[in-house]
Amino acid sequence: MASGLSCPDRCGRCCESRNVEATVLETLPLASEILSKNAVDGLLPLLENRAINGATLCVLYSPEAGHPGEGRCSFYEFRPLVCRLFGYAGRRNRKGILEPCFCIPIKDHHPDCLERFHTAVSKKSPPSLYQDFFMRIASMNPIFGTKLLPVNIAIREGLSYLRMKMHPFSDAAD
Ligand code: SF4
Numbered sequence: 001m002a003s004g005l006s007c008p009d010r011c012g013r014c015c016e017s018r019n020v021e022a023t024v025l026e027t028l029p030l031a032s033e034i035l036s037k038n039a040v041d042g043l044l045p046l047l048e049n050r051a052i053n054g055a056t057l058c059v060l061y062s063p064e065a066g067h068p069g070e071g072r073c074s075f076y077e078f079r080p081l082v083c084r085l086f087g088y089a090g091r092r093n094r095k096g097i098l099e100p101c102f103c104i105p106i107k108d109h110h111p112d113c114l115e116r117f118h119t120a121v122s123k124k125s126p127p128s129l130y131q132d133f134f135m136r137i138a139s140m141n142p143i144f145g146t147k148l149l150p151v152n153i154a155i156r157e158g159l160s161y162l163r164m165k166m167h168p169f170s171d172a173a174d
Contacts, residue, residue, distance in 0.1 A: 002123065003116040005088060008106075010072070016061070016063070020151040022155075023145050027158030029078045034159060043155075081133055088128070089127055089128045091130045091131060100113070
């Protein structure tokens with residue numbers, strides 16, 4: 001927000017990557033929302049199918065028909081960490097210097113993105129850093145918060161964990 005950078009309207013190119021990864025911990029708020037909306041039965045067959053077939057398009061992505069590269073997340077407010085950081089977040093390089101990791105659409109959309117990045121840093125509003133957030137997730141729960149899985153598998157694991165917690169003696173928890 002300090003940098004004033006934003007994604008191009010309707011851009012869904014990061015969700016169209018077949019390599020989105022998340023930890024199970026990050027998917028728990030999402031899994032809880034899916035369960036509370038009773039949306040799980042519609043999603044599970046898709047999740048099973050995509051999880052079995054390896055890293056494919058995220059099951060929550062809703063592409064805009066006829067507009068390649070455009071679409072939206074059907075559970076945007078509950079998306080995992082990488083979906084929040086990608087495109088904007090920075091990192092510390094080996095020398096400890098902050099550097100941006102902008103995605104191509106942001107670079108195209110904001111040709112002055114590098115300048116904005118450095119202005120935000122100089123105003124003591126540094127960008128979110130990948131390392132910091134992944135460390136925070138890992139320290140919350142080293143079992144569920146460290147292993148990166150293809151996003152569909154992470155969502156499936158998150159759902160089955162919550163279902164097991166809610167109904168420990170039910171077949172539905174399998
Ligand atoms: S969880 Fe949402 S934001 Fe993340 S890849 Fe899937 S559709 Fe995109």
